[in-house]
Amino acid sequence: MKTFKYTFLLILISLSFSCEDYLDKEQSFEALDQDDIFSDIRLARDFLDGAYTYLITEVSAAAGNPDILPAMTMGGEGYPGRMNNNVPERYNSYAQSDYLSLMNLDGGSGQGQTPNFVIRYYESWKGIRVVNTMLENIDLVEGASQEDVDNLKGQAYFLRAFFYHLITKRHGGLVYLKENLNLNDPLERERETYESNLADMLEDLDIAIDLLPVTWSSENVGRPAKGAAMALKSRITLFAASPLVNKSNDQQAWVDAATAAADLINFANANGLYSLVNSSNANSIDVGHNGADLFEPEPSALLPYRNIFVGQGKSKVIPQEVIFMEVNQDVVGTGKTLLPLPQTYLTVGFDIVKGNNNPMNIGALANFVDKFETKNGLAIKDDPTYNPQEPFINRDPRFYNNILYDGVQWTVTSSSPVNGTGYADLAVVNEDGELGLDLHSPTTAANRLWQVKNHTGYRIRKWIPNGHYLTAGFQGQLDYHANNIIFRMPEVYLNYAEAVNEAYGPSGSAPGLALTAVQAVDMIRNRVGMPNVDGIYTGSKETFRDRIRNERAIELCFEGFRYDDIRRWKIAHLEENLKLEFLEMRWQGGVSDIYPTGFSYENVEPVDFRKKTFSDKNYWWPIPSSEVEAVPTFEQTEGW
Structure with a gap:
């Protein structure tokens, strides 16, 4: 050999x-x-x-x-x-x-x-x-x-x-x-x-x-079909049209990217493939002040959308809007238990992954969470109904799929959990005057730091189904799956919207497809119960560009897109993308007009954590x- x-x-x-x-x-x-x-x-x-x-x-x-x-x-x-x-x-x-x-x-x-x-x-x-x-x-x-x-x-x-x-x-x-x-x-x-x-x-x-082929026979399900190659072409042409590569803003590059996305949309429509999952009933969830669904771990009206990412049972069913994904889970441990890696391990903490089996518990940054609009379809800074002292209510339904915040009912059934309360406990000062059990304590002994907990005040819900846990020896409640999705159709619509907006403007469309840039974004929003993009954001290419970028941040969050997006847009060096903000939630002694929940909420830049630096050379990585x-x-x- x-x-x-x-x-x-x-x-x-x-x-x-x-x-x-x-x-x-x-x-x-x-x-x-x-x-x-x-x-x-x-x-x-x-x-x-x-x-x-x-x-x-x-x-x-x-x-x-x-x-x-x-x-x-x-x-x-x-x-x-x-x-x-x-x-x-x-x-x-x-x-x-x-x-x-x-x-x-x-x-x-x-x-x-x-x-x-x-x-x-x-x-x-x-x-x-x-x-x-x-x-x-x-x-x-x-x-x-x-x-x-x-x-x-x-x-x-x-x-x-x-x-x-x-x-x-x-x-x-x-x-x-x-x-x-x-x-x-x-x-x-x-x-x-x-x-x-x-x-x-x-x-x-x-x-x-x-x-x-357009599709594969059943024994070959999971191999890339024609649509996967078209999706990769859409992704690559958009990257090449963006400011990182397209320094002269050559409009033909944007036309090429718009055409590549349009070709896939037309192909999918002609062949009955990759239709968007419909979770439009999500606009019915009750997430107002003390709403019935506000602290539900998995609101039922959101399940069609949630099941794109995680679902009960180890057997995967490829969601209808997925173009290409890793079809199998890793077989690990002596018991040959199927574990959905890597997103779950990246976003869970010690209570869910016992035995120190490499959890990381990445917490969502508060300044990123602020990108989620209100259910009215406005940025929080533009919606007069938004109260920063009640930040969890009446947000984009995807907020309740993606973000786990204090008070959400969360089942931890593993033995001797750090947090056995039955809900997420992320307050810096809770009703008992103590640090929330899901947060890191500055007094944690060095030999207990492996009990991974949260820093940011928000956890990521997207990849963790309620009730899942793993104990040493690969035992626990593992009867669920997570989908490692490589291409799904919402990315293509967002690629289309971005390229069309740059080439033809918000109300323009690519040749051969009667779909405007604004309509493409509205499709992504409407299918989760969000209203159309508000008119205050569609008046010019520049204002709509910002809303498209925000929509990508929300729809594709925690799926591996954001870092390459801020690079290709040449905005990674901006202060908004360098800062770290954690949510500090403190009990104020009771409900009041100022504090409707009894807690105060504040985004704080932590002093003990290293702020990122980024210069022009960081846009391209060195080779070994x-x-x-x-x-x-x-x-x-x-x-x-």
Whole structure:
């Protein structure tokens, strides 16, 4: 069996290796050579499936490990509650703009203290090698129908574009390999521009769109179909049209992005695919002062929307608006318990994950939570009915799906819970004059810091179903699933709205689609019971741009979008995206006109937590120093 070291320079893998297919079948290639693998369509298919094991998206768990520095913390959506080991140190390295040290961490898969984006850099090159090997040999496969060949090629071209998108969106232009290097190739390679890589990604995607099926047969459910390639094209063209890349604001780039999104919308409509989940009855939930649903963990009218993300039972049913997602959960523990990673582990705390099984309890930042509108469809600063001393009432219904706040009924059934009250306890001073049981205490003993709790005053509800818990030995109440969604249709409508607004204005539409930018956003809002975008936000491209960006923040929150959004918009350096604000909730002795709930509420910048820094060079990440040291012509990212 041949073996080579995986690096960018020698992305030379043996054609005889063991891999795990993305559908959780193990296929061994030990003792097989290249001719064996590509002599049989089944072996060739299993070989390509090995490439999926290297695909680490923003929602993926690398080797079963949740991301130690997820996009939701880098993008200013949340802050980690874990205080021991290297988790806060990794965040602090990012906050101090020490990106090169992060990229120089061990990039081996399964390194628990290495951020996924570091592992992704290395794993993507491995996946590209597998894909290129497949494309170089696919025509040798015997006994394959033209449909078989087209399906394999379509997946390979899709995967190559996806691998390159994942690394170029952070590092900029690299080297787009359409053929694998071999030992006799010179290593003096120079980095290409992002624009050059973009052209190659789009070329690969156009081929994939042409070759992939509209849908797969039942035994292949979960593979990327034509719509997944179109969704990736929409995402990439929007990234390329944005200020980070499109420095001259070339309008054609926006037209291209609008067209890519429109093509997918028309395709979905023509084929009856990817329709939005309807949860419009959510406008009926009673979330006013002392409302019947205000402290419900999962209001029934919101369940159609909530079940896009989490649901009861371990068996996943792909939601109707999902275009592509990771279909299987990780099998971990001696009992082979299915655990939904990584979002649940990132957002839960000790009471839900007993035994210190790597929870992080990322809490939502108060300044991010302020982006949720009122149910009247207005920003909180624009709605005279909004009372900052009663911030939980009458908000966008998605607030009650995504945010867990003090007083919500929350079942913790594990033994000896820190918080056994039956509700979220997040007050800095509660009715008993004590710190809430879900919050970190500044007096916590060093040997108890592993009991991960909250800092921010808000928890994330989106990925935690009520009643779930895990105890040591992989026991507990685990009869639920979380969907690791890679593409879903609301992103496409929001991509369309943003690109159309920039190219044609709020009331414009892309050629071939009678849908305005405003109407596209209204579709996303109406399906959760929110009113149309208020007219005060649609009068100009500039004002509507801000509302589109806010809508993305709400609809796609905690799904891995925010960090790349604020980068591509070139706003990551602004104060609003650097600050940390925690909600401080304090009992004031009783209900009064000033304090309708008896509590005061205040967003506070904590003095003991490191504020983020961000300069122009931080918009593009460095590559590992070892790459440049080995081949100096492969230059480091500008500024690093």
